[in-house]
Each structure stands twice: as structure tokens, then as C-alpha cells.
Amino acid sequence: MGTRVVESSVMSLSWIPSEAIRGFGKLPFSLGVSHYDEPLPAQVDDVEALRRADRFRFANRLSAAATFGDDGEVLAFRYTGGAVTGATTVRLGGLGATFAGVAMPDLRAEPVVGDGWVRFTQTGGGRTALPLPRQTSRPPYFRLQSPVTWSTLSLTLFADGRAEYDLVGASAFPRHWVYDADGHLVLKSGITDWARWTSQPSWRHTPWGDEDSPALVVAAETALERELSHRIMRAGQRPQVDNLAAGTELVRQGTPGDALFLLLDGVLGVDVDGARIAEVGPGAIVGERSLLEGGLRTATLTALTAVRVARAGRDAVDLAALAELARGHRREEGNGASGGTGPRPAAIPAARRESVTA
Incomplete structure (x- = not known):
């Protein structure tokens, strides 16, 4: 045998x-x-x-x-x-x-x-x-x-x-x-x-x-998000950091927005047209679409736990890298995770798998 x-x-x-x-x-x-x-x-x-x-x-x-x-x-x-x-x-x-x-x-x-x-x-x-x-x-x-x-x-x-x-x-x-x-x-x-x-x-x-x-477990952010996070937190002018209690809205869908957010701690729920499409954790960058396009917020972000977020404007980020991040988030929209905040679907996965060598 x-x-x-x-x-x-x-x-x-x-x-x-x-x-x-x-x-x-x-x-x-x-x-x-x-x-x-x-x-x-x-x-x-x-x-x-x-x-x-x-x-x-x-x-x-x-x-x-x-x-x-x-x-x-x-x-x-x-x-x-x-x-x-x-x-x-x-x-x-x-x-x-x-x-x-x-x-x-x-x-x-x-x-x-x-x-x-x-x-x-x-x-x-x-x-x-x-x-x-x-x-x-x-x-x-x-x-x-x-x-x-x-x-x-x-x-x-x-x-x-x-x-x-x-x-x-x-x-x-x-x-x-x-x-x-x-x-x-x-x-x-x-x-x-x-x-x-x-x-x-x-x-x-x-x-x-x-x-x-x-x-409370969340998926790791992308390599591009890590790079942008480093630039935001190490910029010459330290970003504004906000503390939100659980249940507080960070942004509401349909309102103007001129900043993006780096989630430092806690978990945000992402809702589009009243439906929850994702939950994101520390390291995630959200809100980049309205900053790049000068439009309205395309999703509502709500603190599911107490959260800390860093707020950054256009002058604090690499716009080319941010545009690449936004394109990646748009691709996810095609997989059923629509919304300009760019969440990663299934940020709290039910199982984590890998193949191992026998």
C-alpha cells in the first residue's frame, strides 16, 4: 500500500x-x-x-x-x-x-x-x-x-x-x-x-x-496598497488621523469627496445601494475613485468596529500609482464587487488554502 x-x-x-x-x-x-x-x-x-x-x-x-x-x-x-x-x-x-x-x-x-x-x-x-x-x-x-x-x-x-x-x-x-x-x-x-x-x-x-x-481576521492588502500606505504615512506632512466609533459612517454614497483614506486599525463595511459588498481591514486604501475623478462617492463606508483612518489629499499620494490601484479595484467590480472605494471581496475569508509538496 x-x-x-x-x-x-x-x-x-x-x-x-x-x-x-x-x-x-x-x-x-x-x-x-x-x-x-x-x-x-x-x-x-x-x-x-x-x-x-x-x-x-x-x-x-x-x-x-x-x-x-x-x-x-x-x-x-x-x-x-x-x-x-x-x-x-x-x-x-x-x-x-x-x-x-x-x-x-x-x-x-x-x-x-x-x-x-x-x-x-x-x-x-x-x-x-x-x-x-x-x-x-x-x-x-x-x-x-x-x-x-x-x-x-x-x-x-x-x-x-x-x-x-x-x-x-x-x-x-x-x-x-x-x-x-x-x-x-x-x-x-x-x-x-x-x-x-x-x-x-x-x-x-x-x-x-x-x-x-x-x-477578527482580514485579508492582507495588496502590494500596491502597502507602497501607497508607506508614502502616505511617511510624507513630509503627517496626515490627519480620525478615530471613529463602531457604527459611524466615514463617507456616504452620493456625496462629494476630495480625499482618500488609509485604514490603520479596525474594519470598515462597504455598501453600494444599501447592499454590503465587502469588509476591509488595516492597510486597505479606500475612496480613491472620487479623489481621482473629482466625482461623488460611489459607496458608503461604515465602521464595523472602532477604527482609525488616515486622511490624505491629492498632494500626499502618487497619482499614477493611485490610478493603477483604482483600475485594479474596477476589475473587482466585474467580479461582483462594484463600488469606487475599491474593496477586496471576501476580505474575511471562510478558509485559507494552499497547495503543499508531498
């Missing part, structure tokens, strides 16, 4: 973007005691190099293998990889020191075996080694120890060589980006909530205790 071995992996990297912290939490970053992280690359080929460069706080790498028989029967399976701890660099008086994070033990669920498939689930994370004075939601209402950061990944291997992956849980902070087996950025957590994260009472209110937090 012949057999087939299917192997794959999925990895999440947790990092702190510059717009993710508000209020007094910004103080150590403003003083240079701690630091924000540069946005991670869209392609990761050497996670160890990123770790040495202090580019992320924690990495959760789930690797697994399964052996299938000719009839698809699962003959054997095993986990083959675990989490990687990042570091935090602190600077005082011109001197710097790097402190490795404190890892929590990997949590690996017993694999679930089905007809021609096997699913693995792993939680990885930890806390920074440095103290973080904070108020908590339960007694003793104050702690010096930093909260726990984590992500929970699932990976399903199939007898035909496919793999499906998902981000099924994550801490409210920081941002979690998910990479497939080839190192491509494929998913993002949609929300970073500093206040909720810092109010974490103790490790008992994490997956190592008695609870997990479902992750």
Missing part, C-alpha cells in the same frame, strides 16, 4: 505599529524608553534575521506533518515546530539594552482527524521581560507585570496535498500578521486594543488559564 506525507506550516508575527497606542501608554515610546516596530515585510524568508533585528515581539510558528494511505486514511501525524520569542529594546541616556521576551509554553491541542484530513491547533506567545505599570479589570486592580500576548493558529492537512490555515484566536494587542508556508503575508488581525490588553487581570484570563479571544 502506498502512502503520502503532507507537510506544511503557518506563522504569526506580533508587532507594535506606531498608531496602536493612545493616551499615557505612549509615554515610554515618546521618551525613547521603548520603541514601536517598523511594519513587517510582505515576504518573510528568514524569521531568525527578523528576530535578531528586533522586528517583532513574538512569533507563533505551527508546523505539522501527516501520513495518508491510498484511500485517504490518516496513518500518522505530528507537530514539527513551535513558537519563537522576540525581544524588546530599551534606551535610556543614549544607552540601549535588549531584553528577550518571556515565553509561555506552547499549547498544542490533540489533532482532530477527519475523513482524509487532520487539523492541528497551537497557541504561542508570552510577555515582555520589562514591567508595565497598569490598571486591571479585576482585583488587585493594579499590576507591574506586562500582559500576555498570544495567537492561536490552526493548520489542516489533506490527503490530496492541500493545506488550510487560520488565525482562530489572538490577544487584543499588538498586531498579528499571518504568513503561509512560503512566507507570504496572507492574513491580519483587524483590531489592536491597547486598553483592553493592558486591563488583562492575569495569565489566568488567557489561553493558559481559562479563556481565549476570537480574532
Whole structure:
């Protein structure tokens, strides 16, 4: 009887973007005691190099293998990889020191075996080694120890060589980006909530205790959107950043518009003629059609969660690149996602798939 071995992996990297912290939490970053992280690359080929460069706080790498028989029967399976701890660099008086994070033990669920498939689930994370004075939601209402950061990944291997992956849980902070087996950025957590994260009472209110937090997941933005996002946020004049509560309209279909928006955090719903056509998350650029064409908004954008958006006018963007982005969004209209805001359909996909080598 012949057999087939299917192997794959999925990895999440947790990092702190510059717009993710508000209020007094910004103080150590403003003083240079701690630091924000540069946005991670869209392609990761050497996670160890990123770790040495202090580019992320924690990495959760789930690797697994399964052996299938000719009839698809699962003959054997095993986990083959675990989490990687990042570091935090602190600077005082011109001197710097790097402190490795404190890892929590990997949590690996017993694999679930089905007809021609096997699913693995792993939680990885930890806390920074440095103290973080904070108020908590339960007694003793104050702690010096930093909260726990984590992500929970699932990976399903199939007898035909496919793999499906998902981000099924994550801490409210920081941002979690998910990479497939080839190192491509494929998913993002949609929300970073500093206040909720810092109010974490103790490790008992994490997956190592008695609870997990479902992750609101959105698809990764396009390479062109990443390039434009970098230009908008690194322009000579910093863009205006607006905070919207859930349920608030950002723009309404049929009204004039002279700016586009870069979604920094949260999820926006995109509606055309009263029908929901897409939901987009951090990194998405919306509203470019009215800016380019000087016309009316062709979709209504509504905050489905609390969101932060950067507002940019014509002088803050590369109009040629923006026109190319708009053309790509028009192509999506032909696939049933009409509307000038340029959403990616199915921004919160039900399943993430890839082919793997047997």
C-alpha cells in the first residue's frame, strides 16, 4: 500500500505599529524608553534575521506533518515546530539594552482527524521581560507585570496535498500578521486594543488559564496598497488621523469627496445601494475613485468596529500609482464587487488554502 506525507506550516508575527497606542501608554515610546516596530515585510524568508533585528515581539510558528494511505486514511501525524520569542529594546541616556521576551509554553491541542484530513491547533506567545505599570479589570486592580500576548493558529492537512490555515484566536494587542508556508503575508488581525490588553487581570484570563479571544481576521492588502500606505504615512506632512466609533459612517454614497483614506486599525463595511459588498481591514486604501475623478462617492463606508483612518489629499499620494490601484479595484467590480472605494471581496475569508509538496 502506498502512502503520502503532507507537510506544511503557518506563522504569526506580533508587532507594535506606531498608531496602536493612545493616551499615557505612549509615554515610554515618546521618551525613547521603548520603541514601536517598523511594519513587517510582505515576504518573510528568514524569521531568525527578523528576530535578531528586533522586528517583532513574538512569533507563533505551527508546523505539522501527516501520513495518508491510498484511500485517504490518516496513518500518522505530528507537530514539527513551535513558537519563537522576540525581544524588546530599551534606551535610556543614549544607552540601549535588549531584553528577550518571556515565553509561555506552547499549547498544542490533540489533532482532530477527519475523513482524509487532520487539523492541528497551537497557541504561542508570552510577555515582555520589562514591567508595565497598569490598571486591571479585576482585583488587585493594579499590576507591574506586562500582559500576555498570544495567537492561536490552526493548520489542516489533506490527503490530496492541500493545506488550510487560520488565525482562530489572538490577544487584543499588538498586531498579528499571518504568513503561509512560503512566507507570504496572507492574513491580519483587524483590531489592536491597547486598553483592553493592558486591563488583562492575569495569565489566568488567557489561553493558559481559562479563556481565549476570537480574532477578527482580514485579508492582507495588496502590494500596491502597502507602497501607497508607506508614502502616505511617511510624507513630509503627517496626515490627519480620525478615530471613529463602531457604527459611524466615514463617507456616504452620493456625496462629494476630495480625499482618500488609509485604514490603520479596525474594519470598515462597504455598501453600494444599501447592499454590503465587502469588509476591509488595516492597510486597505479606500475612496480613491472620487479623489481621482473629482466625482461623488460611489459607496458608503461604515465602521464595523472602532477604527482609525488616515486622511490624505491629492498632494500626499502618487497619482499614477493611485490610478493603477483604482483600475485594479474596477476589475473587482466585474467580479461582483462594484463600488469606487475599491474593496477586496471576501476580505474575511471562510478558509485559507494552499497547495503543499508531498
